[in-house]
Structures are given as C-alpha cells and as structure tokens.
Amino acid sequence: MRLLLSILLLLCMVCARAQEAVKNSSFQDIMNDFTALQERHTANQVTLTKLGSDLRDLPKAATPADFLKGALKLQKRIIDATADVQRENDNQVLFKNDLTLYSGNHKLLKQEQTYLSLYLDNLQKYGREQENAKRQLQQALQSINASIAKVPPPAEFTCSQGIVFVLYSPKGYITQTPLTKEQYRSIRHACSPELSEEELDRDQEHFVKEGLTLSEAKIVAASLGHLCGFNCALPNEEQLKSLGNYALTIKQALWLDNSTNKTSKDREALQRFGMTMARIWDPRACLAKTAGKDAVHNELPWMNYPELGLALVVDASAGKNAMLAEIELEIAEEMEETANDTMAADPAPQPEESQATDNTIQEEN
Amino acid sequence: MNKLLSSIFLSLLACTIFAQQQPTEDDGIGLSQEVMQKLLDGVNFRDQQHTARVTRCRGTYLRTEIRDTSSEYALQAEIKIVGDDRQPAFVLKKIEHKTLTEVRIYEALLRIFTPGKDDDHGTYDYERLDGETWEGESNQRVITQDAGPLADTDVMVNGILLKTDANGIIHDTENQLNILDKFDDLGIRLFDFTIDVPGFDPINIPLTRTMPQRRQSDEMRIEEDEKFEILLAYGLDFALSKKKPEQDALQCKATLPKDFAFATAGEAFPLTITVTNSGETQTSCLVARSFSRIDGLDGKLFYFGAIQPGETKSFTRILRVDENEKSNAAALEIRFSDSWSLPKQRIPLRLTLIH
Numbered sequence: 001m002r003l004l005l006s007i008l009l010l011l012c013m014v015c016a017r018a019q020e021a022v023k024n025s026s027f028q029d030i031m032n033d034f035t036a037l038q039e040r041h042t043a044n045q046v047t048l049t050k051l052g053s054d055l056r057d058l059p060k061a062a063t064p065a066d067f068l069k070g071a072l073k074l075q076k077r078i079i080d081a082t083a084d085v086q087r088e089n090d091n092q093v094l095f096k097n098d099l100t101l102y103s104g105n106h107k108l109l110k111q112e113q114t115y116l117s118l119y120l121d122n123l124q125k126y127g128r129e130q131e132n133a134k135r136q137l138q139q140a141l142q143s144i145n146a147s148i149a150k151v152p153p154p155a156e157f158t159c160s161q162g163i164v165f166v167l168y169s170p171k172g173y174i175t176q177t178p179l180t181k182e183q184y185r186s187i188r189h190a191c192s193p194e195l196s197e198e199e200l201d202r203d204q205e206h207f208v209k210e211g212l213t214l215s216e217a218k219i220v221a222a223s224l225g226h227l228c229g230f231n232c233a234l235p236n237e238e239q240l241k242s243l244g245n246y247a248l249t250i251k252q253a254l255w256l257d258n259s260t261n262k263t264s265k266d267r268e269a270l271q272r273f274g275m276t277m278a279r280i281w282d283p284r285a286c287l288a289k290t291a292g293k294d295a296v297h298n299e300l301p302w303m304n305y306p307e308l309g310l311a312l313v314v315d316a317s318a319g320k321n322a323m324l325a326e327i328e329l330e331i332a333e334e335m336e337e338t339a340n341d342t343m344a345a346d347p348a349p350q351p352e353e354s355q356a357t358d359n360t361i362q363e364e365n
Numbered sequence: 366m367n368k369l370l371s372s373i374f375l376s377l378l379a380c381t382i383f384a385q386q387q388p389t390e391d392d393g394i395g396l397s398q399e400v401m402q403k404l405l406d407g408v409n410f411r412d413q414q415h416t417a418r419v420t421r422c423r424g425t426y427l428r429t430e431i432r433d434t435s436s437e438y439a440l441q442a443e444i445k446i447v448g449d450d451r452q453p454a455f456v457l458k459k460i461e462h463k464t465l466t467e468v469r470i471y472e473a474l475l476r477i478f479t480p481g482k483d484d485d486h487g488t489y490d491y492e493r494l495d496g497e498t499w500e501g502e503s504n505q506r507v508i509t510q511d512a513g514p515l516a517d518t519d520v521m522v523n524g525i526l527l528k529t530d531a532n533g534i535i536h537d538t539e540n541q542l543n544i545l546d547k548f549d550d551l552g553i554r555l556f557d558f559t560i561d562v563p564g565f566d567p568i569n570i571p572l573t574r575t576m577p578q579r580r581q582s583d584e585m586r587i588e589e590d591e592k593f594e595i596l597l598a599y600g601l602d603f604a605l606s607k608k609k610p611e612q613d614a615l616q617c618k619a620t621l622p623k624d625f626a627f628a629t630a631g632e633a634f635p636l637t638i639t640v641t642n643s644g645e646t647q648t649s650c651l652v653a654r655s656f657s658r659i660d661g662l663d664g665k666l667f668y669f670g671a672i673q674p675g676e677t678k679s680f681t682r683i684l685r686v687d688e689n690e691k692s693n694a695a696a697l698e699i700r701f702s703d704s705w706s707l708p709k710q711r712i713p714l715r716l717t718l719i720h
Contacts, residue, residue: 273701289690305694
C-alpha cells in the first residue's frame with residue numbers, strides 16, 4: 001500500500017513539476033532544491049547512525065521489560081527511517097527528472113552544466129547510499145522482530161474485559177478461575193449492550209443456578225475472543241496434561257472442546273446413532289464421586305449443571321500481544337509528552353552540515 | 366468194583382429220568398405232571414426206538430409287562446419375557462426320565478414231534494398250555510416327560526443367588542443378572558449363563574442376541590440355539606427389510622412409571638420407549654440407544670426390529686443412577702438407528718435426582 005501511494009504521489013509530483021518546469025523555473029530553484037535534498041539526505045544518514053548505535057546498546061537493557069520497550073521503540077524508528085529513506089529516494093528521482101527537463105528546455109551556461117553534472121553524480125551516490133541503508137534497515141528490522149519474538153510471554157495478563165489469564169504452559173493461557181458470574185455478566189453486557197439491567201440479572205442468575213450448556217459456553221468463548229481481539233476457546237484434552245496444578249484451584253467441573261471422540265465405543269456410537277457426546281473435566285469430582293481416566297467424562301452437550309462451568313484458553317501470543325500493546329501505549333504517551341514539551345521549548349538549532357561517514361548499521365550481538 | 370460202577374450208573378440214569386419227569390419253570394424244557402399223565406394215558410409209543418419228542422415253545426405275543434421302573438430328574442431352562450416391564454427371565458422346569466424295564470410275554474405252547482419213518486422225519490403238533498406263558502426278550506425304554514416347574518427353589522445363576530417362584534421363573538427383582546446389559550455392546554452376540562441347582566447337574570445357557578449388523582450375511586453359528594435367542598423370545602423380527610422404511614413417519618416417546626416423580630441414586634426404575642409406525646412401510650431392524658454421562662443410564666439398547674404400518678411397539682429397560690452421582694439432575698438422550706440410516710428422532714430426558 002505504501003508503495004502504491006508512493007508511486008501515485010510520484011506521478012502527481014512529476015506532472016506538477018513538469019508543468020512547473022515548463023513555466024518559469026530558474027537555475028536558482030534547481031540549486032535550492034538540491035541543497036534541501038542534500039540536507040535531508042544528510043539528516044537521514046545521521047538518523048541511521050544513531051539507529052545503529054542504539055541497536056548495539058539494546059541488549060544492555062536492565063530488565064526484559066526495558067529491553068522490550070527499547071526494542072519496540074527501535075522498531076518504530078526503523079520503520080520511520082525506512083519510510084524517510086524511501087521518500088528521499090523518490091524526491092531524488094523527481095529532482096533528476098527536473099534536471100533533465102531543465103536541461104532540455106534551457107540553453108545551459110557552462111557553469112550550469114558543471115553544476116548539473118555535479119548534482120547528477122551526487123544523486124547517484126545518494127542513491128547507492130540509500131539502497132544500502134534500506135538493506136541494512138531491513139536487516140535491522142528482522143533482527144529486532146526476532147528479538148521481540150524471543151521474549152517469553154508474561155506469567156499473566158489481563159484482557160480488555162478485566163479477565164485475568166495465567167500462563168499454564170509456554171503454549172498458552174487459561175482464565176485464572178472458571179468464569180465468575182461477574183465476568184459472565186460483563187461479557188454479556190459488552191456483547192449485548194441493549195440488554196437491560198433486569199435482563200442481565202436474570203441471565204446472571206441462570207448462569208449461577210443452572211450453569212451453561214456446551215453451545216452457550218462456546219458462545220461465551222467466541223464473544224470474549226471477539227471483544228479482546230484474540231482466539232478464545234474451551235480447553236481440549238491435550239491441554240489437560242499441562243493443567244494439573246490448575247485442577248487444584250477450581251471448584252467446578254469444566255466443559256472441554258469436543259472435537260474428538262476418543263474411544264472406539266464412542267466412535268461406533270457416533271457412526272451408528274449419529275450421536276456426538278461432549279466432554280467435561282471433573283478433577284475435583286464435583287458431579288460424580290468416581291472419576292474417569294484423567295477425570296474426563298462424556299456429557300450430553302445440551303446439559304447444564306451449576307457445578308459445571310467454563311474456563312477459557314488462549315494462545316501464548318495473546319499475552320505477549322497484550323504486553324506489547326501496553327508497552328506501545330506507554331511509548332506513544334511518552335512520545336506525546338515529549339512532543340508537547342518540544343513545542344513548548346525554544347526552536348531547535350539548524351542542523352549541521354553532513355559529513356561523509358560510514359553509516360553501516362551493525363547488527364546487535 | 367464192577368458192581369459198584371453199575372450201581373452208580375443206574376442211579377444216575379434213574380435221577381435223569383426222574384428229573385425229566387418233574388415240571389420246571391424255566392426255559393419251558395421241563396414237563397409238568399399233567400403233561401406226563403397225558404403222555405402216559407394217550408400217547409401211543411410205537412416202541413422205544415421211535416420215541417415222540419415233546420418240547421415247550423413260544424406262541425403268539427400276548428402283552429408286555431413292566432418289570433421295573435426307575436426315574437431320574439433333570440432340569441430344563443428356557444428364556445421368557447415376564448412381568449409388567451417385560452424383562453427376560455430364566456424359567457426352570459423339571460424333566461423326568463423314566464426308565465421302564467419291559468418283558469414281552471408270549472403264549473406257551475407244547476410242540477409234539479411224532480416221528481415218522483425215522484427220528485428225523487415226522488409231524489409236529491402244538492398244544493396250548495393254558496395258564497402258562499412264555500417270557501420273551503426284555504428291553505429298557507426311557508420316557509421323558511415334563512415333571513412340572515422347579516418351584517420355590519434357591520438357584521445360583523452365574524454365582525448370584527436367586528429363587529424360583531411357583532412357576533419356575535427365576536425372579537431377579539433387583540436386576541442383578543442384567544441380562545439385557547450383557548448385550549448392550551453391539552459386538553457381543555453370545556453370553557453364557559450357568560444355573561446351579563442343588564441335586565442337579567449345572568445347566569449352561571448360551572444366550573444370544575442376533576441382530577443383523579451392517580454386513581450382508583449373518584449366519585447362525587453352531588453354538589447358537591433359537592430357544593435361547595432373546596430377540597425371538599421378545600417376538601421381534603430382525604430380518605433385514607428390502608424396502609426403505611419411512612423414518613419420518615415414526616412417532617417416538619419415552620414413558621416412566623405413573624408415580625415417578627424423581628430418580629433416586631442407587632435405585633432402579635423402568636424406562637419404556639414406544640414407537641408407532643405411521644408410515645406405509647415397515648421399519649427394518651430398528652433399535653434405540655441411550656446416551657448419558659451416568660453409567661447406569663448410558664448405552665442401553667432398546668429393540669424394536671420390524672414395526673408394521675400402524676403398529677406400535679414398546680421396549681422397557683431397567684435403569685439405575687449410580688450411587689456416586691452427586692448432581693441433582695440426571696440426563697439421557699435416546700437416539701435411533703435402523704438398517705438403512707439414522708432416523709432423526711431423538712428423545713432428550715432430564716430427571717430430577719435425589720440422594
């Protein structure tokens with residue numbers, strides 16, 4: 001999209017410039033344009049140098065949170081820098097076209113010819129430097145992204161509905177407790193704001209006194225996922241292996257995702273009678289004193305009990321994304337504060353002339 | 366010495382003659398006094414060299430006499446559907462094997478051979494010996510007959526102590542045998558029951574449930590006996606129908622006892638499924654099954670087989686909510702299947718449960 005927009009902008013500018021060039025353009029304008037272009041290129045090079053230095057300092061962050069914050073900031077700066085470099089590259093192309101048009105429309109003096117040659121040589125040089133910079137920025141971005149990906153998910157996070165998810169394995173989170181009546185009400189209210197308080201009260205009472213059927217549980221899971229922006233589901237039997245300690249904390253049986261029928265008897269029942277049973281997990285023997293293997297039982301999907309609740313699982317990326325989103329919000333707030341402070345302070349001094357520097361951005365260790 | 370030998374010889378001769386003259390009761394060889402007299406009075410002996418020979422022989426058959434009778438008792442079992450809930454039960458009856466030792470009785474005849482030219486040629490004359498009979502061959506004959514039900518007797522069925530009633534029916538009010546439960550696994554078609562009764566040999570009953578499965582052939586195996594086939598005992602027809610049944614025309618319902626208000630954990634109760642065929646084709650191998658989390662309610666098969674158009678059939682199972690169930694509700698769902706496909710009918714049931 002950015003590329004398309006750039007091409008469109010370029011075309012418009014070319015047309016506009018062409019028109020302008022045909023009108024009354026003087027060599028002085030050309031010189032001014034080149035000077036501005038040169039200054040911007042130099043500024044970009046300084047930015048790139050700073051980026052390289054900051055990238056090298058990133059691993060020295062005191063805490064993982066600081067590291068992540070620094071990485072996200074750098075990521076944004078790299079993206080902005082890449083855009084700036086690309087923009088300058090486009091400007092240079094336009095400038096080159098202007099030069100071509102000017103030399104085509106005017107009879108050049110010797111001095112003007114010399115300047116034009118010099119400008120063209122510099123444009124070539126700037127073009128090579130920009131290509132190099134873009135390549136290095138891309139590598140830096142990949143490196144930053146890899147570093148961010150390696151950061152482990154937090155031990156817990158709170159979704160936008162105020163429900164706390166705890167990490168049960170490196171692969172995912174589960175709600176800290178089976179859904180409480182308050183959480184259930186909150187989800188219902190968020191999904192159906194048209195419901196009155198009385199209706200919500202009735203709903204909540206039904207949840208407490210009678211529990212939810214499997215389809216109702218799945219709807220709640222989908223609703224929460226929709227509200228929070230990640231996939232939310234019922235736990236499956238594979239995940240139970242990692243939920244051993246969680247079993248000690250719950251006081252209800254839980255609905256499980258019933259995508260598979262395990263035993264051959266179940267499969268035959270499904271084939272011969274078309275019946276798919278749901279699965280529940282009852283490690284605390286809330287519904288029956290005798291527990292099945294791993295305390296997993298078949299259950300009728302339309303059945304509900306007050307002793308049968310639901311816990312929701314999400315992928316580990318949800319927690320990490322929440323953490324990243326939080327940090328990005330902090331960064332945005334900081335930047336806003338900084339911008340406000342900058343506007344209130346004295347105007348910044350003129351940028352110094354650029355120096356020919358080695359702008360190689362070294363990879364982090 | 367010669368004199369002694371002669372004396373001994375003459376004595377022996379006299380004894381022989383004397384023995385011949387005494388009537389005997391065996392083999393019909395000896396002659397009675399009456400016969401001897403006849404001989405002496407009427408027989409015209411030619412001379413000592415052409416003596417008439419008289420023997421006793423068998424005449425026509427008169428009757429058969431039973432000389433000895435002995436009885437042995439055995440038990441016979443069968444499966445029957447009994448009670449208001451129409452549940453399978455074993456019925457025991459005694460069988461008497463009566464052994465009769467019989468003898469065939471014939472007339473006794475006197476056969477008189479009168480020599481002709483010589484001793485080898487002559488004539489036979491027969492005279493009936495009134496008052497005398499000839500005993501012929503003996504044999505034993507066994508008569509098997511029903512000796513009535515094994516009433517009011519303690520029996521052990523697969524190790525479970527039960528009792529028969531006055532009709533020989535083994536009562537299992539607590540459904541300890543769970544006969545139908547043995548066949549709730551669709552893969553099981555035979556289950557052995559052994560009945561032990563004191564004083565009798567154990568009876569082995571190879572109970573079968575032959576239900577055509579999805580494959581084409583369903584041949585009876587050598588160990589299966591129609592009299593121990595449960596579905597036949599119920600009078601159900603599980604032959605495959607060639608015409609597709611109208612599954613949508615089936616009306617199905619579940620019935621509990623009239624006074625049933627709630628289920629009690631640990632106590633049995635009957636559940637009857639009734640199917641009415643409102644269509645124009647018969648059903649084919651129709652069965653139903655219960656599905657539930659609770660073991661005592663799950664996996665129970667209800668058999669219907671072929672239901673003719675307009676006909677209604679019911680089948681009852683005895684269910685029991687496990688004592689370990691803690692919740693206050695017990696639920697099950699009934700689903701149907703036939704030899705063609707899956708009927709859409711389903712019956713969800715939710716019962717209040719008390720402990």
